[in-house]
Amino acid sequence: MGVLLQTVNTEFPRAVDFTNVSTKLVTEFIIFGFPGFQSLSTLLFCVFLFIYLCTVTGNGIIFLLIILDQKLHTPMYFFVSNLSFLDMSSITVTIPKMLAKFSVHNDEIAYVACFLQMYYFISCQAVECLLLTAMAYDRYMAICSPLHYHNIMVRQLYISLAVASWTIGLAYPIATVVLAFRLPYCGPNIIHHYYCDHPPLLQLACADTSLNVTIGSSLGAIILLLCFSLIVTSYVHIIRSVLKIASSKGRKKTFSTCASHFVVVNMFFLPLIFMYIRPTASYSADIDSLVAMLYTVLTPMLNPVVYSLRNKDIKNAFRKQICCT
Template structure:
């Protein structure tokens, strides 16, 4: 992005979560643990879904994309946050701040659209199992994932360009642990009502629209489940949706809470706490949710570990 910045500020200072030194050390260890879980868990899902041919289905294609997004999305903000816990001056350049904001929303937007695609996939699998492979073919999966990436890019580009064109003349203290739209708009030396309206309407339309489509898929899923006569049959059918539904509530709950409320000083403090959930906690919980509540993933993990152990034994034998 080639943007002509209209600002006298060369850098911003991120105030972070706390200025208490002892608490910063604890938070560094705590969040580092979650970030490592995020990387290991999501990379494991990506590797398993590639290696295990039984998982080469649309559902796990979308799950691979979701895991990739979780790693990239979290990595935009968390490494910088971790490093800031260990230094006195928590600065970021103006260009770096705008870039961080762009990539955070570019990688965050496709996630809600992928969750919608996954709900549609579950609807087809449960409601029309005989035509599942024909409906959810490779072309459809590619189109759904590509459209989510493209929409996410242009959604983020709109907010990035609008924010980058604003004049910033001081102060340069960002009350957050990364450069997000709302705390950055608070520092602009001009009226930002248009930016806030776009944030509410465009982001709100994207979030609520995809949420409604996701819930609509589940309305039809429940309709089909009610036709299943046995309780065991219903549980078995819904078990493929439970993990996805859990992730939907975690992500949408924090996103709507953060971006669809009026921007006040109190709300910005609450936004920081909510941001910890969707940048640190949720990406680490997603792989745990999908592995613990998914029999196919458990089998895939056991199979992959068995093959890995067997390979190591063979290598050690020849050595």
């Protein structure tokens, strides 16, 4: 997430004397892409087109299956359907522009469009953090309080959790994006990343960005650390409850119900933690671009695989729809 726990290299350009800088502000930015891979445009186009089609198709199938199959109208699958829709939205924010760059070498992105891309992408990542937290709470209630689960996780509650996740996630980056938008950008205008992200964009500002870094870091720390802490706490209680089950078969069955969510959480949060909680001296444009792909590209693509291959309900619903057609 571009702004989550933004302990990024804070050596952004300091306030400058505008008498020595051109007053002409940039009207567009250049997406540099992947450093060191500029000569592989055709290969990268094929790879990312394949990833995009797989992601949209896989998440779209899961989203439709959950809507069409009454047996999947449960709190857990309700959150999964939200996650599938979110993954389709998230990858659509970045991949199409990358495909345009690789195919027709369209590197330019309009000034306003860059900030809109940054807003929508950060929003999607924030919503996913909150949805994964809500899913962890659902699994906690199902395993640690099974007798009270259906009385607590009523329709009104899990819909409210989803609505809150989307509302908070969409509102979360507004302050960060507005402050970045108000900064002057006098050139250069090359963003050393494959989409408009907050840290590389701040490096192009010709003004003091300390306020932007402080606010971005604070907001990022709140949402990332809070969500991850709640998820870890939930799984600590889940593991304790599972270990109390006498039957090994029962323990295995219970663990399997949480395995998919636990895999998704690790695929999403661990790259974020690596990106934004590490010494600033270790930052590298090459490494950061590759690691960012884990949560921006690969995680949305792998989510449907995790939920379909490890979930009998999804596979049964798929067979049912195929047979009906």
